[in-house]
Amino acid sequence: MAGPxxxxxxxxxxxxxxxxxxxxxxxxxxxxxxxxxxxxxxRTLGLVxxxxxGKTTTAKLVLLLEQPTxxxxxxxGRDLQTLDRTMLHGYRRxxxxxxxxxxxxxxxxxxxxxxxxxPLVTHERxxxxxxxxxxxxxxxxxxxxDRSADLFPHEFSGGQRQxxxxxxxxxxxxxxxxxxxPVSALDVSIRAQILNLLRDxxxxxxLSYLFIAHDLAAVAHMSHTIAVMYxxxxxxxxxxxxxxxxxxxxxTQALFSAALPSHPGEKREExxxxxxxxxxxAPPAGCRFHPRCPHAMERCGREEPTLLRExxxxxxxxxxxxxxxxxx
Amino acid sequence: MKxxxxxxxxxxxxxxxxxxxxxxxxDVSLTVGEGETLGIVGESGSGKTTLALSLLRLLxxxxxxxxxxxxxxxxxxxxxxxxxxxxxRGKRIAMILQDPLASLNPLFTVxxxxxxxxxxxxxxxxxxxxxxxRELLRAVRIAAPETRVREYPHQLSGGMRQRIVGAIAISCxxxxxxxxxxxxxxxxxxQAQYLQLLRDxxxxxxLSMIFITHNLGIVARMCDHVAVMYAGRLVEAGPxxxxxxxxxxxxTQALLESIPRxxxxxxxLTAIDGQPPDPVALPPGCAFHPRCPKVLDRCxxxxxxxxxxxxxxxxxxxxxx
Ligand SMILES: Nc1ncnc2c1ncn2[C@@H]1O[C@H](COP(=O)(O)OP(=O)(O)OP(=O)(O)O)[C@@H](O)[C@H]1O
Ligand SMILES: Nc1ncnc2c1ncn2[C@@H]1O[C@H](COP(=O)(O)OP(=O)(O)OP(=O)(O)O)[C@@H](O)[C@H]1O
Ligand code: SF4
Ligand code: SF4
Ligand SMILES: [Mg+2]
Ligand SMILES: [Mg+2]
Numbered sequence: 001m002a003g004p005x006x007x008x009x010x011x012x013x014x015x016x017x018x019x020x021x022x023x024x025x026x027x028x029x030x031x032x033x034x035x036x037x038x039x040x041x042x043r044t045l046g047l048v049x050x051x052x053x054g055k056t057t058t059a060k061l062v063l064l065l066e067q068p069t070x071x072x073x074x075x076x077g078r079d080l081q082t083l084d085r086t087m088l089h090g091y092r093r094x095x096x097x098x099x100x101x102x103x104x105x106x107x108x109x110x111x112x113x114x115x116x117x118x119p120l121v122t123h124e125r126x127x128x129x130x131x132x133x134x135x136x137x138x139x140x141x142x143x144x145x146d147r148s149a150d151l152f153p154h155e156f157s158g159g160q161r162q163x164x165x166x167x168x169x170x171x172x173x174x175x176x177x178x179x180x181x182p183v184s185a186l187d188v189s190i191r192a193q194i195l196n197l198l199r200d201x202x203x204x205x206x207l208s209y210l211f212i213a214h215d216l217a218a219v220a221h222m223s224h225t226i227a228v229m230y231x232x233x234x235x236x237x238x239x240x241x242x243x244x245x246x247x248x249x250x251x252t253q254a255l256f257s258a259a260l261p262s263h264p265g266e267k268r269e270e271x272x273x274x275x276x277x278x279x280x281x282a283p284p285a286g287c288r289f290h291p292r293c294p295h296a297m298e299r300c301g302r303e304e305p306t307l308l309r310e311x312x313x314x315x316x317x318x319x320x321x322x323x324x325x326x327x328x
Numbered sequence: 329m330k331x332x333x334x335x336x337x338x339x340x341x342x343x344x345x346x347x348x349x350x351x352x353x354x355d356v357s358l359t360v361g362e363g364e365t366l367g368i369v370g371e372s373g374s375g376k377t378t379l380a381l382s383l384l385r386l387l388x389x390x391x392x393x394x395x396x397x398x399x400x401x402x403x404x405x406x407x408x409x410x411x412x413x414x415x416x417r418g419k420r421i422a423m424i425l426q427d428p429l430a431s432l433n434p435l436f437t438v439x440x441x442x443x444x445x446x447x448x449x450x451x452x453x454x455x456x457x458x459x460x461x462r463e464l465l466r467a468v469r470i471a472a473p474e475t476r477v478r479e480y481p482h483q484l485s486g487g488m489r490q491r492i493v494g495a496i497a498i499s500c501x502x503x504x505x506x507x508x509x510x511x512x513x514x515x516x517x518x519q520a521q522y523l524q525l526l527r528d529x530x531x532x533x534x535l536s537m538i539f540i541t542h543n544l545g546i547v548a549r550m551c552d553h554v555a556v557m558y559a560g561r562l563v564e565a566g567p568x569x570x571x572x573x574x575x576x577x578x579x580t581q582a583l584l585e586s587i588p589r590x591x592x593x594x595x596x597l598t599a600i601d602g603q604p605p606d607p608v609a610l611p612p613g614c615a616f617h618p619r620c621p622k623v624l625d626r627c628x629x630x631x632x633x634x635x636x637x638x639x640x641x642x643x644x645x646x647x648x649x
Binding site for chain 1: 371372485487488515516517518519520521524542543544545546547548549568569572573582583586587588589590591592593594595596597598599600601603604619
């Protein structure tokens, strides 16, 4: 099997912000802290966690919309820092995105064929006949009728606009598509259509996805691997079905127990966490989850746990460290 | 005992000069018993908020209640004066809106806002109203209520603001609490805290609740009964356990099928074709017919009547009659 399409290694993004009472004082938001993962061809990595935990920032780093403070991204095994301009250009083409809001992400003054063809025109010098053919093929791929090409975005429903955004993201035959909350703005009865479309496209084109959503059942449905983030850190990462069925990290356990049942008969242990997510400007010392953790021990306030193998996935929690490593 | 009973309620929005009429709520009948929670589910634009605002008679100027009756504690609210309605709202029926910021005044402290209904509706003195405000903040599990009462809304997190709105809603001991998508802006673990709080308040105070949502998971966790709306009509209603296990209406069935379930892993979803109808140009007959996998000839021409399929379980579908 070929290696991963994209790998993140200790990827870190700190945003300097003005803080404190004096405007001169600066603080740092640790939006993404030492995050590592890999995405294989044709596979989906699901990224979950509550608002502000760093999902979108991670996505932007992968899309090169933000520069990492530290860490690296590898594309097909090669460090992006070592790529020359042409190869970097190739990376940008290979990694595309679809965002939450189909209303905001499409230019209202452009016709659908122009919107979809824009990346083709800027990246590939194609004749107009060839462009029209490619647009027709993309519209067919995402299940929109031919005549859509001549219409404007406002003439479509939310679900159809999201199909347009997906068609556009596929114009340059990418290898990885970043999907940041692609269905949360859509009507409930439309979401399954789009999720099915994304799954079909993955099977047909061998796409990899980085899938971000708040709906845990949707993430479990879409993903091969799930990574759970808390305050900029990955606290658990592993096979999607395993993590969803038997979460190990106390935060993952609370998060999945807070997911709503799909049936009134579905009885799950309800773990109601106290308090709220602390500010990323001043994350708690030691384990960042310790002020809310029902299992916190004395040690948790001092030492930050690292990701270690536990029951077939990686977990960052002192509960699973059998032997306390000697410190020198 | 029935606390609330709607009979054949219809509310329309009429555009300027009457050119366009939206039948936002169309011939809806439902009941809520003492201490019961009713979930109202439906997609965007199906008429859920309009139904709730009709109950409180808080509709925007373009809206008209064109027919029906709203019986609450033995009185038809539609026959009441505006003055009488103001007393009903806030005191006997309270509402929590989706966006907590919209229901809080940025210029007043939390204490003032929680105390206000007590002063207006119960004539409490400032001192006793503030004392009760602190009690209410404790009831909605705000830590350190003594200091929080002096703070302004912008100093609080989204989850705390929503709990303040909850405190205001229960301040005068209402019999019915209407919550319109109260948790959509909250994170999962904060949503779980808030839902548990609402359930505890309901149990401790014997409240009846109407929970408006597009999320069937919330219905499964919170409600005794559920009413499903589609294009202004109530298409199915019944006890939650029964609707989830044996829904009668094709729309409800399709909606339940289309939702990803944690336990199903990567199993393919059954999607609903097409899209929700344009409310000003509804399809003739059954409004769901262009998307219905079980459509009959008759569905395209005639709107189906509401039919009882079992005890307190109704469906508006030709297949049921
Ligand atoms: N440009 C920026 N400058 C300063 N801080 C930022 C910037 N972008 C993001 N942040 C902060 O970084 C943290 C992570 O934000 P991010 O948008 O990645 O979260 P998220 O997980 O996508 O949240 P959500 O679920 O709400 O979309 C937040 O605390 C956010 O306020
Ligand atoms: N002020 C208004 N003037 C005209 N039409 C309106 C007005 N408010 C709502 N409508 C229309 O009435 C219908 C029902 O709207 P309503 O807000 O009750 O739906 P809803 O089920 O609450 O939707 P959502 O889930 O998006 O909150 C919609 O078609 C809407 O466009
Ligand atoms: S390391 Fe300690 S505080 Fe952190 S999740 Fe594990 S038990 Fe809880
Ligand atoms: S009345 Fe006809 S179209 Fe409507 S839901 Fe029933 S079978 Fe489907
Ligand atoms: Mg985000
Ligand atoms: Mg509404």
